[in-house]
Amino acid sequence: MELSAIPYATVLLLVLLPPPCSSNDRLVPGEVLSPGSTIVSDGGGFTLGFFSPSNSTPSKLYLGIWYNDIPQRTVVWVANRETPATNSTSSVPTLLLSNSSNLVLINNDGRVLWAPNTPPAATAVLLNTGNLVIRSTNGTTVWQSFDHPTDTFLPGMKIRVSYKTHTGERTVSWKGPDDPSPGSFSFGIDPTAFLQTFIWNGTLPMSRTPPWTGYLVNGGQLQVNSSIILYLAIVSNEEEFYVTYSLSDGSSRTRYVLTFSGEHRLETWRSSAWAVDGKWPANICSRYGYCGPYGYCDNTEALPTCKCLDGFEPTSLEDWKMASSLRGAGERGRCDAMMVSWPCR
Ligand SMILES: *[C@@H]1O[C@H](CO)[C@@H](O)[C@H](O)[C@H]1NC(C)=O
Ligand SMILES: *[C@@H]1O[C@H](CO)[C@@H](O)[C@H](O)[C@H]1NC(C)=O
Ligand SMILES: *[C@@H]1O[C@H](CO)[C@@H](O)[C@H](O)[C@H]1NC(C)=O
Ligand SMILES: *[C@@H]1O[C@H](CO)[C@@H](O)[C@H](O)[C@H]1NC(C)=O
Numbered sequence: 001m002e003l004s005a006i007p008y009a010t011v012l013l014l015v016l017l018p019p020p021c022s023s024n025d026r027l028v029p030g031e032v033l034s035p036g037s038t039i040v041s042d043g044g045g046f047t048l049g050f051f052s053p054s055n056s057t058p059s060k061l062y063l064g065i066w067y068n069d070i071p072q073r074t075v076v077w078v079a080n081r082e083t084p085a086t087n088s089t090s091s092v093p094t095l096l097l098s099n100s101s102n103l104v105l106i107n108n109d110g111r112v113l114w115a116p117n118t119p120p121a122a123t124a125v126l127l128n129t130g131n132l133v134i135r136s137t138n139g140t141t142v143w144q145s146f147d148h149p150t151d152t153f154l155p156g157m158k159i160r161v162s163y164k165t166h167t168g169e170r171t172v173s174w175k176g177p178d179d180p181s182p183g184s185f186s187f188g189i190d191p192t193a194f195l196q197t198f199i200w201n202g203t204l205p206m207s208r209t210p211p212w213t214g215y216l217v218n219g220g221q222l223q224v225n226s227s228i229i230l231y232l233a234i235v236s237n238e239e240e241f242y243v244t245y246s247l248s249d250g251s252s253r254t255r256y257v258l259t260f261s262g263e264h265r266l267e268t269w270r271s272s273a274w275a276v277d278g279k280w281p282a283n284i285c286s287r288y289g290y291c292g293p294y295g296y297c298d299n300t301e302a303l304p305t306c307k308c309l310d311g312f313e314p315t316s317l318e319d320w321k322m323a324s325s326l327r328g329a330g331e332r333g334r335c336d337a338m339m340v341s342w343p344c345r
């Protein structure tokens with residue numbers, strides 16, 4: 001039989017059929033990953049597979065990475081944030097390391113949902129750090145999910161900014177609890193000053209955040225709780241500036257996550273749920289520019305309070321008195337009033 005006589009679908013099927021022997025933590029050329037099957041990192045820490053965020057109808061399918069060793073599915077990375085597949089019998093997405101050696105997430109209607117742009121790849125392997133790595137035939141890493149964060153800053157990941165381009169990776173929040181598409185909040189290094197990390201709301205800086213302050217105060221170590229130490233490294237080389245962290249041996253699962261509501265959180269898994277060990281903005285005082293020019297936020301008091309720097313005074317004494325009478329009415333209302341009508345002069 002001539003090759004041309006073989007129906008195209010048969011050829012496609014042959015190409016799609018996985019070779020018999022394969023490691024469970026990777027794809028090699030010709031192998032596929034379909035909904036219902038998963039890849040588990042060597043060590044059992046993380047899973048790569050398809051998931052549907054609950055409550056989404058019609059059910060949308062995303063390719064993602066989540067913890068394999070905790071019962072509550074916690075997604076740390078999503079490939080096709082903006083191009084979900086539909087979970088139905090007529091629409092089936094497949095992750096394929098094609099024979100021509102490109103990793104591609106393709107729908108059965110031929111639509112490409114996601115494809116990292118890489119030189120020919122020999123393997124796509126899920127490491128036990130939660131990093132999906134594509135390696136070329138000579139073993140070089142040509143692409144890694146750690147360079148393309150979603151909303152989670154994992155141990156070993158680098159959040160960086162380039163000196164030359166002033167751009168770098170940021171974590172970007174989900175849009176909602178069941179919507180992995182990019183929300184308006186992002187976390188990263190300030191590309192103009194390099195010396196601080198920020199949460200942005202769109203293009204506006206919303207809050208300064210640790211790990212920076214933690215580093216400055218504690219010389220790189222953050223005692224998360226009695227059994228977990230977080231080691232922070234801030235590295236500057238010729239090209240870039242980055243922040244990364246690792247955890248003490250035997251630490252339970254710990255991660256930084258930027259929630260859909262714009263909170264940057266440090267969370268630890270405690271047997272049945274995530275516990276919040278830190279969150280930013282911590283209070284109204286950590287909001288960027290909250291007390292206006294010449295003002296500062298004093299959070300040493302029970303209620304954070306806007307005050308004027310030495311040599312400055314509130315522009316309106318009436319407003320100042322009114323604000324004093326609002327004491328106890330809640331930090332938000334008081335600070336808002338200050339922000340709006342009491343700039344210092
Ligand atoms: C897709 O839908 C089927 C049928 O409703 C369901 O059994 C399956 O769990 C769904 N897949 C995912 C990844 O949620
Ligand atoms: C797939 O790759 C193998 C090995 O490189 C090659 O021999 C074969 O011709 C390729 N098949 C197709 C359909 O491209
Ligand atoms: C390995 O492969 C990559 C991508 O194909 C290429 O850029 C690099 O130069 C190669 N390295 C060596 C040492 O051959
Ligand atoms: C973020 O910005 C949007 C649009 O300007 C605004 O409506 C929203 O309140 C802001 N969210 C926070 C948490 O500041």
Ligand SMILES: *[C@@H]1O[C@H](CO)[C@@H](O)[C@H](O)[C@H]1NC(C)=O
Pocket residue numbers: 225226227228252268269270271
């Ligand atoms: C510290 O974290 C571990 C692991 O999450 C937990 O079991 C332990 O109760 C925590 N200890 C304190 C003092 O919070």
